[in-house]
Amino acid sequence: MARHLFGLSPADVTVSQSGTSLVLEPGATGTAWDARTGGTQLTDLTDLLGNPTTTVTSDTYSVIGFYGPDGVTTLYMDFGFAGGRVLMQATDLGSSITSLSADVAGLQAGKLDTTGGTLTGDLTLSGATTDLTVGGTTTLSGVTTFGSRLISPSTYNVGMLAPSRTTPSWRPASISHIFQSGHGWTASGAASSNLNNTAAFVRGTQCASITTDTAGGSANLKKFAMSAMDLTDKMIRVICRVDNMANLSSLNFFVGTSSLANNFKWRLNPITATSQIGSNNEWITITFGWASLNAASGSYSISSAGVPSTKTGFTDLEIQAIGTAGNAVTLDVNAVEIVDGTTTTFPNGVISIVFDDGADSIYNYARPAMDTYGYRGTNYVIVGNLGAGSYMTTVQNRSLQDHSGWEIGLHSYSGTVHNNRYTSYAAADVDDDIRWGKEWLVGNGFRGESIAWPGGEYQATTDGVGIDKIAERYFSTGRTILFQSGYATETFSPGMPMRMRAVSSISETQTGANKPANMIATGGLLDKCQLNGGWLILVFHKITTGTATVSTECSQSDFQSIMAAISSRGIPVLPISDVMRNFN
Structure with a gap:
């Protein structure tokens, strides 16, 4: 900003009152203030030659002339005369007003009104504004830059680029274990466990947690001797998380009878050179069915064509974590559910x-x-x-x-x-x-x-x-x-x-x-x-x-x-x- 000129007009003179007459007061010294009464004295002044000064003195003709602080266009002068401080406006605002009028005219000529228009060239939106609402047909040419990129899915409006969402999102469970108080699941083989972990959950208010030892042993979360379950045309859905995926050697699931003396087994955590099923401490949802059965034990078997000997009568469920050599891994489980499988929609897969x-x-x-x-x-x-x-x-x-x-x-x-x-x-x-x-x-x-x-x-x-x-x-x-x-x-x-x-x-x-x-x-x-x-x-x-x-x-x-x-x-x-x- 720049300093503005004050005074040098015929009205900008120092005078005192004598009866009903005004008397010129050459050489009078006054101070500048930011308010009619009280306020703060303005000391960042210069004379007409640009020399710093904290006071203003009228010349031999009683005329006042000085430059105020940067950007100040209004102030109050106090020369100690009766009547107190007097208002002064900067006297060089004419050119500023002319320039401002030209700017306004330019904006008026280039503005888009409510009936529409064309904006060409580069458009930059920045600052605190996050919502831009445009109705009708919108065509942007040139470069469009938004000052802050919105990454949050909850606030990003992608309009016609959004997917149709005509997709299945969830299948209701016919049997659901979500590990709330009194769930009845137990741990075995774990170095430690917390079967009522209220510090971590995405369903209800708690989950069950098991931690493996560091010797490659298995930590098991299980529930046996339940009412017999028919898993024909069903699949299993598990909601869980692992604290360190790099330390997870195997994540397995079993169904069976007689404390799993007879069981079927699934392996759930495929790992490739570039990816794995989840990230550290991320809640993931794993679904699996009979088409990916891995092994059978006891009286159960899998035919040469890959068909299990039975899909019904199961009383036992177990999920198992095994850590890599020398490392312990913690598995949090928040849901084990039985839901309709692929065959309910596609009988032949x-x-x-x-x-x-x-x-x-x-x-x-x-x-x-x-x-x-x-x-x-x-x-x-x-x-x-x-x-x-x-x-x-x-x-x-x-x-x-x-x-x-x-x-x-x-x-x-x-x-x-x-x-x-x-x-x-x-x-x-x-x-x-x-x-x-x-x-x-x-x-x-x-x-x-x-x-x-x-x-x-x-x-x-x-x-x-x-x-x-x-x-x-x-x-x-x-x-x-x-x-x-x-x-x-x-x-x-x-x-x-x-x-x-x-x-x-x-x-x-x-x-x-x-x-x-x-x-x-x-x-x-x-x-x-x-x-x-x-x-x-x-x-x-x-x-x-x-x-x-x-x-x-x-x-x-x-x-x-x-x-x-x-x-x-x-x-x-x-x-x-x-x-x-x-x-x-």
């Missing part, structure tokens, strides 16, 4: 055939093989790679959707971001990539509701924001590559729709359940899906006409054999989002 990256071999070789059986897939594209090298074009993806009924989902917007993985970026950058990807899908007429995590990594950004929490504002489902032979595959409906488990790296280079020959053999993943009712999500990358040499390649002949094997078993094949729309 259901399969989704999905593709990551968008290689053109999908269009050239996978599509014709699937068209033969009327199968529809989900293709997760990297937008930045479309039409480049050996990648499909936008036109080919539209043909998949419009002519073969496929779903086109998102793998990433940027090829660079895909290669570096979302976990290498801050939340703002991840939000940009996912949002731009959804904008591209919507803008090009694609109706995909699913995202596949690059590299299977969905945990957290570099600044600690859950990647799946960002993406669920734009997509209804998120797909991982969480799979290990003998571990639980996906169920319908999934316990965590943004972390759906899938069988990846289907290739003859593999040796486990994801080797095509093992998959289609008796007792393989296809049999288990059909005969026990699961949701099997099969992930492919490239289809090669020759022999597969890396895990991301599946030979054309193997792919055709898998399609034929699915058809022979009568298992329905649906895109990811179409499965989610089938909830009943």
Whole structure:
């Protein structure tokens, strides 16, 4: 700000009263104040030559002239005369008023009125404002910058980019244990336990906690001798958390009789090189059913086709944690529930055939093989790679959707971001990539509701924001590559729709359940899906006409054999989002 001039007008003179006359008082000295009475003296003054002064003295003609403090346009002068202090206004405001009038005129000429208008160039919104409401059609050209990015899902309004939400969110439980006071569950093998832990819970007001020893022993939370349970067409839902996932070697679940002398076992925590089922101290919901049964003991057995000897009459339940060598791990359990399984909607199970990256071999070789059986897939594209090298074009993806009924989902917007993985970026950058990807899908007429995590990594950004929490504002489902032979595959409906488990790296280079020959053999993943009712999500990358040499390649002949094997078993094949729309 600048100093303003006071005085030098014909009225700005020092005078005293003598009877009914005014007498000029040259050389009178006065002080400046910020109020008519009281207030604070203003001492930051200068004379007309710019010399600092704390008082004002009239000249030989009794005229006053000085500069006030920065930005001050009004003050009160006190020369000790009768009548007290007098008001003075800055005398150089004319140019300021002229400039202000010009500014106002410019704003008036460029403003958007209530009937609408056009704003071009760069728009920056900053400060405390968080809500921008626009009605009608809105077109933004140039760069639009928001001063603060809203990451909280509860306050971020994404409008037309939000998912449809026409998906199952929860299935009611026919049997529910939520570990409240008097729950009757006991611990065994644990180094320590707290069966009424009121410090940690997401259901009710407490949970049950068990901690393993450091010697690789199991800590068990169990309840035996209950009324017999029929688990035909049922699946199990567990809500739990682990304090340190790196210290968890195994998370297992058992059902059986006679204090588990007879039991079936599931393994629940698949771990890949890039991801795991949950993060440290994060409450997760795990669902599993008969299609992913791991082992049997006692009088129970599993047939060569993968079918359990019985699905009813169970009186015992147990969840078990085992730590890695030299480490203890704590498991908090807040719910063990029995809910309707996949077979209540899909009696023969259901399969989704999905593709990551968008290689053109999908269009050239996978599509014709699937068209033969009327199968529809989900293709997760990297937008930045479309039409480049050996990648499909936008036109080919539209043909998949419009002519073969496929779903086109998102793998990433940027090829660079895909290669570096979302976990290498801050939340703002991840939000940009996912949002731009959804904008591209919507803008090009694609109706995909699913995202596949690059590299299977969905945990957290570099600044600690859950990647799946960002993406669920734009997509209804998120797909991982969480799979290990003998571990639980996906169920319908999934316990965590943004972390759906899938069988990846289907290739003859593999040796486990994801080797095509093992998959289609008796007792393989296809049999288990059909005969026990699961949701099997099969992930492919490239289809090669020759022999597969890396895990991301599946030979054309193997792919055709898998399609034929699915058809022979009568298992329905649906895109990811179409499965989610089938909830009943």
